[in-house]
Amino acid sequence: MPNPSLPRQTGKRQSGEERRHNYEEVAQGCNLEEAMQEAERCLNCKDAPCTKACPVNVQIPEFIQLLKEGKIGESASKIMETSLLPAICGRVCPQETHCEGNCVLHKGGKFPAVAVGLLERFVADEARKQDKLIAPKPEKESGFKVAMIGSGPSSLSCAAELRKLGHKVVVFEALHDFGGVLRYGIPSFRLPREIIKAEVDTISDMGVEITPDILVGSSITLDELREEYDAVYIGSGAGLPTMPNIPGENLVGVYSANEFLTRVNLMQAYRFPEVDTPVHVGKNVVVLGGGNSAMDAARCAMRLGPESVTIVYRRGKDGLPAREEEIENAEEEGIKFQFLTVPKEIVADEDGKVAILKCLKTELGEPDASGRRRPQVIEGSGFDIKTDSIIIALGQSPNPIITNTNPDLKTNKWGAVELNEAGETSLKGVYAGGDITRGGATVLLAMKDGIEAAEKMHKYLETKGAK
Amino acid sequence: MNEKYKKYEIIEKVDISDTVSKFVIYAPFTARNAKAGQFLILRGKEGGERVPVTFVDWDKEAGTITIIIQAIGKSTALFNAFKQGDCFLNIAGPLGAPIDIKNYGTIAVVGGGVGIAEVYPIAKALKDAGNRVVSVIGARNKDLLILQKEMEEVSDVYVPCTDDGSVGKKGFVTDALQETIDGGEKITAGFIIGPLIMMKFVSQLMSKNGVQPYSSMNPIMVDGTGMCGCCRVNVDGKNKFACVDGPMLPSDKINFDELMKRIDEYKKEEKISLDKHNEEGGCGGKCKVGLH
Numbered sequence: 150m151p152n153p154s155l156p157r158q159t160g161k162r163q164s165g166e167e168r169r170h171n172y173e174e175v176a177q178g179c180n181l182e183e184a185m186q187e188a189e190r191c192l193n194c195k196d197a198p199c200t201k202a203c204p205v206n207v208q209i210p211e212f213i214q215l216l217k218e219g220k221i222g223e224s225a226s227k228i229m230e231t232s233l234l235p236a237i238c239g240r241v242c243p244q245e246t247h248c249e250g251n252c253v254l255h256k257g258g259k260f261p262a263v264a265v266g267l268l269e270r271f272v273a274d275e276a277r278k279q280d281k282l283i284a285p286k287p288e289k290e291s292g293f294k295v296a297m298i299g300s301g302p303s304s305l306s307c308a309a310e311l312r313k314l315g316h317k318v319v320v321f322e323a324l325h326d327f328g329g330v331l332r333y334g335i336p337s338f339r340l341p342r343e344i345i346k347a348e349v350d351t352i353s354d355m356g357v358e359i360t361p362d363i364l365v366g367s368s369i370t371l372d373e374l375r376e377e378y379d380a381v382y383i384g385s386g387a388g389l390p391t392m393p394n395i396p397g398e399n400l401v402g403v404y405s406a407n408e409f410l411t412r413v414n415l416m417q418a419y420r421f422p423e424v425d426t427p428v429h430v431g432k433n434v435v436v437l438g439g440g441n442s443a444m445d446a447a448r449c450a451m452r453l454g455p456e457s458v459t460i461v462y463r464r465g466k467d468g469l470p471a472r473e474e475e476i477e478n479a480e481e482e483g484i485k486f487q488f489l490t491v492p493k494e495i496v497a498d499e500d501g502k503v504a505i506l507k508c509l510k511t512e513l514g515e516p517d518a519s520g521r522r523r524p525q526v527i528e529g530s531g532f533d534i535k536t537d538s539i540i541i542a543l544g545q546s547p548n549p550i551i552t553n554t555n556p557d558l559k560t561n562k563w564g565a566v567e568l569n570e571a572g573e574t575s576l577k578g579v580y581a582g583g584d585i586t587r588g589g590a591t592v593l594l595a596m597k598d599g600i601e602a603a604e605k606m607h608k609y610l611e612t613k614g615a616k
Numbered sequence: 617m618n619e620k621y622k623k624y625e626i627i628e629k630v631d632i633s634d635t636v637s638k639f640v641i642y643a644p645f646t647a648r649n650a651k652a653g654q655f656l657i658l659r660g661k662e663g664g665e666r667v668p669v670t671f672v673d674w675d676k677e678a679g680t681i682t683i684i685i686q687a688i689g690k691s692t693a694l695f696n697a698f699k700q701g702d703c704f705l706n707i708a709g710p711l712g713a714p715i716d717i718k719n720y721g722t723i724a725v726v727g728g729g730v731g732i733a734e735v736y737p738i739a740k741a742l743k744d745a746g747n748r749v750v751s752v753i754g755a756r757n758k759d760l761l762i763l764q765k766e767m768e769e770v771s772d773v774y775v776p777c778t779d780d781g782s783v784g785k786k787g788f789v790t791d792a793l794q795e796t797i798d799g800g801e802k803i804t805a806g807f808i809i810g811p812l813i814m815m816k817f818v819s820q821l822m823s824k825n826g827v828q829p830y831s832s833m834n835p836i837m838v839d840g841t842g843m844c845g846c847c848r849v850n851v852d853g854k855n856k857f858a859c860v861d862g863p864m865l866p867s868d869k870i871n872f873d874e875l876m877k878r879i880d881e882y883k884k885e886e887k888i889s890l891d892k893h894n895e896e897g898g899c900g901g902k903c904k905v906g907l908h
Contacts, residue, residue, distance in 0.1 A: 323841050325659055325666070325706040333839075362708040364841055368645045388843035392855060399850055399874055401881045408844035416665065416838065422892045424663040425691055426838070427885035501877050550842060550860065 151192045157261040158187040165481030172337045184271040188217040191263045199248035204597040205232045222281030224272045233309035236344050239270025242593045243472040284355045287315035293610045296378040298365045301329020303583025303595035304384030310603030312355045323364040333415040366550040380578045380606045387545040387584035397495025402503035406446040406542035413449045431537025434458045438542030439469040446540045447484045459485040463524040506534045545589035572605040624704040635687045637696040644679030646709040652741035653864045656709030657840040668837045670734035684733035690893045697899035720805045722748040728810020735809040743770045754789040758782040803827045819867035831867035833858035
């Protein structure tokens with residue numbers, strides 16, 4: 150009998166004080182006993198609202214039931230019917246806005262939601278340890294070839310789905326290592342590098358070929374891919390950093406979050422001089438922005454040992470768009486928040502180094518297009534924040550290389566690739582999804598796009614006739 | 617893919633001087649679409665940094681690229697200690713925007729030090745496009761004045777300079793360039809590659825003489841694909857990324873002083889890295905660079 154009144158498991162977590170000095174995972178998962186106990190809390194709803202709310206349609210009560218029965222391998226396979234990156238999903242998805250936020254227990258107001266994320270992560274990790282995490286192999290080869298641009302969560306999900314259906318899939322990655330934003334954007338203490346490698350390996354084991362060092366739009370053009378492949382998926386992401394366009398933003402000591410995170414996560418610069426790429430911060434770091442990148446940048450900066458790290462955000466605390474758990478993690482790690490504040494100018498000292506961030510206070514006015522109240526600058530409210538390192542995490546726009554070199558590829562005014570109702574771009578046989586169509590969004594939405602596009606691409610290939 | 621060579625294998629390596637080496641490398645995906653003005657990114661080993669290097673030459677059919685590297689720190693010292701048959705770990709490219717290859721009329725190419733190698737493909741491409749090419753190249757001495765024969769072959773006017781006068785004119789490329797302009801050359805555009813300070817002064821000289829200067833920016837880079845903004849250069853008040861909009865940018869409008877400060881950001885770490893490398897045995901005696 151389900152028992153929702155059992156205490157909700159949270160798994161083992163490093164304390165804030167301990168973890169601000171290392172890159173080990175903050176959330177370290179739970180053990181089998183704790184997982185089984187949490188699984189008891191699930192009511193096994195029919196037409197489960199958690200599954201409906203999942204961007205990638207994980208069959209949640211079903212995998213939890215299999216876990217309850219001790220069938221770890223089958224539970225993992227159940228998850229992998231719809232999500233081929235289960236260890237990643239369990240760790241980075243903002244479950245509070247999806248499955249857990251829609252759990253009937255939570256909605257009922259009496260009990261906390263089932264810890265779906267914790268359980269998904271447990272099943273993936275445990276099944277992998279027991280060599281029971283196996284990606285489905287295609288039944289037969291279709292004879293069609295598909296090219297994926299980028300090796301981030303969107304392309305990887307699309308690649309895996311298409312491979313399941315028997316198509317030959319080749320993934321082209323511009324950087325020297327795979328995972329896209331999972332690799333360069335998300336720090337190891339949220340998503341260990343070994344997990345990225347393991348999840349990518351699971352997909353290559355299906356027969357997906359993944360090649361590094363190839364920048365599509367340059368090393369090879371989109372036209373060349375369209376000639377050589379039967380369909381193409383653009384998953385090149387939103388890697389173009391948004392700069393605030395304020396005086397002083399090119400001073401030494403000012404980073405975009407992308408640069409800072411790429412040094413720390415892709416190049417592992419926190420290990421310098423054991424590795425060759427360095428990164429440094431001053432004594433008082435300021436991070437501009439309130440999203441996941443801002444939290445990640447602030448928490449990576451904290452681990453480099455400054456005296457203070459302060460997040461400067463234009464709205465109040467409830468306006469922060471970052472994942473709830475990461476905001477809490479940031480607070481526990483001693484990161485300070487300066488709300489209702491916007492940057493105006495970065496001022497250097499006599500040596501040309503960053504010394505002061507001139508700011509203005511804001512107040513919240515009428516809601517804007519997103520429904521959130523618009524921050525308005527308060528006249529005469531100028532004040533200074535003493536800082537010697539500034540990290541700008543104000544958002545990312547779609548990577549412009551492919552769109553710049555393909556004027557026929559229709560984009561909206563922000564450079565995002567546009568799709569028609571059939572999910573196709575303005576170029577026949579070329580599909581797209583993830584941040585290249587949305588601007589900087591989340592891993593799970595990127596996966597959702599990839600999975601949905603795979604279905605549409607499969608239909609398109611079927612119309613091309615049997616090979 | 618050529619079955620004879622491994623991916624990123626060094627097919628030919630020539631040590632031009634103690635600090636400068638030339639490499640011909642098997643990298644078919646980097647060679648196939650390469651154009652003048654573009655660059656590539658190299659990585660030598662696990663844990664290595666991503667190092668941008670401008671193309672010297674490429675052979676689409678053979679799938680090879682040619683680069684020239686000057687050793688100035690740990691990574692470049694390591695590269696120059698590689699032997700024929702060794703392989704780089706990663707080579708990504710071509711990166712950056714190619715230069716606009718068209719008939720400008722008379723153009724100048726100005727190369728300083730290793731920059732000579734990098735301005736060579738530009739001189740060649742513009743000569744092929746029908747331009748009258750005035751080449752002014754300079755180095756400290758005749759040993760460092762690389763690609764003399766190659767540059768002469770693609771130039772209509774060829775002016776080599778050395779600081780010590782061991783070859784060509786004694787003095788700087790700025791004076792030599794001014795002389796050719798004073799001598800009546802109607803130069804409309806100039807392409808400059810060399811140390812930042814040299815590019816700054818040559819750009820200023822060109823502007824003074826009504827020549828549109830373009831300089832190849834060499835900021836610090838991390839990804840090199842337009843993602844991080846590390847290589848941002850202020851051009852006419854707006855930020856451009858050297859790795860996407862450049863590296864060749866109109867240098868009459870570039871804030872050189874700002875860029876020179878940005879390039880020095882990691883001086884301390886560069887020294888730490890090199891010192892540690894030396895303590896650990898350096899390149900094992902293979903390196904001829906005066907760095908260790």
